[in-house]
Amino acid sequence: MQTDTPHSSSIAQARRTVQQLRIEASIERIKVSKASSDLMRYCGEHAKNDPLLMGIPASENPFKDKKPCTVL
């Protein structure tokens, strides 16, 4: 829920918008295919270290309950 900015038709607002858009339009961008493959590569490199993804044994996860040990 937002209130309408009361001076949306003002010169000050319009100038700010134009300046902001000029900056945003001029940034350098890369293709989605390249960006996606980079994200995939990051996931691949770090997947084996991700405990929630891979699941680690109870003995290594302090939050999982360990099986009771018997003393021989």
Next chain:
Amino acid sequence: MCDQTFMAATFGPCDSCGKTGPLMNIYIKNEPVNYCSFCVEVMAYRGLQKGETLETLRQESDTLKKKLEEERGKLNDVELHQVAEKIEVVGALSIKTRRVLKGHGNKVLCMDWCKDKRRLVSSSQDGKVIVWDGFTLNKENGVSLPCTWVMACAYAPSGCAVALGDGLDNKCSVIPLSLDKNENLATKKKSVAMHTNYVSGCTFTSSDMQILTSSGDGSCALWDVESGQLLQSFHGHTADVLSLDLSPSETGNTFVSGGCDKKSCVWDMRSGQNIQTFENHESDINCVKYYPSGDAFASASDDATCRLYDLRADREVAIYQKDSIIFGASSVDFSLSGRLLFAGYNDYSINVWDVLKVTRVSILFGHENRISRVCVSPDGTALCSASWDHTLRIWA
């Protein structure tokens, strides 16, 4: 929540012409000044280049918006899930509730993990803030701040303090933690940030010395903890800012914010400049979170979707939604590798999404009311969720 105007209109003498009347609180070179609306217009008019009028500015603004869309569209050569078709599906997850943290007397609004991967801090609507040991469920510290809603809390990188954002006082304070359980920590509370509306989010930057806050007054701000001085302010949102997240990248000096104006913005912390803006959501953005590499971020919204934005491609690259999900998403966080996205919803469940294949992998049930926050532990071994049902759950 967003029912207060964020422009704090005050009444008094104008800083420019001296006439008494209703004033606009604006920032010139980061200094707050109060000008009457006439002087604001005069200042803007003087700043116009030769030949510029309101009409030419509007036209230029429309042209630029179209150009921006075109440029972004040119690079959209393929969808993320198409590129991800060749990788393996995520295996069955064995994530279950391992701990239930009970102790709050009202809705738990926020939580944060400590860097030691076992402690966490949580805050609730009854003003109680509790520091827990996640392994033993021991309550290490507790602070009671009556007459306030603690809407945001954050652990300091050193583990020696917590920052709290007030919903009613409009302040963000820092409390040093003590080993002495009996010490009354409320007396050591130090106010750092002052906004003109509720503080919705707070986080420490790389050290205990600075905090970044987001507020219902539409701005974000960077503060020095020691002196309480405002170091930088960030203006651009046109409604309440509900969430912010700091870039995890070591060279990054940026953060992302999202709010009730349905926009998410990326900011340069040093200059205060808004670098990129994304307007795809159809309702309030409740939470924003960076992807672990820092090249992308996810947002959760009341429009029942979560979206992934790639910063280098400068566009939305995935929408996580299902026809059966109709309730708003309140919070998101990534697993350590970034492959899984955990999202908490107002239908009391947590959906686990495959970030790359854009499919849902699992649903975590257990909470008995809305999820207010989900947060993965620093080493990725566990997920903590905070809920309006007065409890927190640790999943692993």
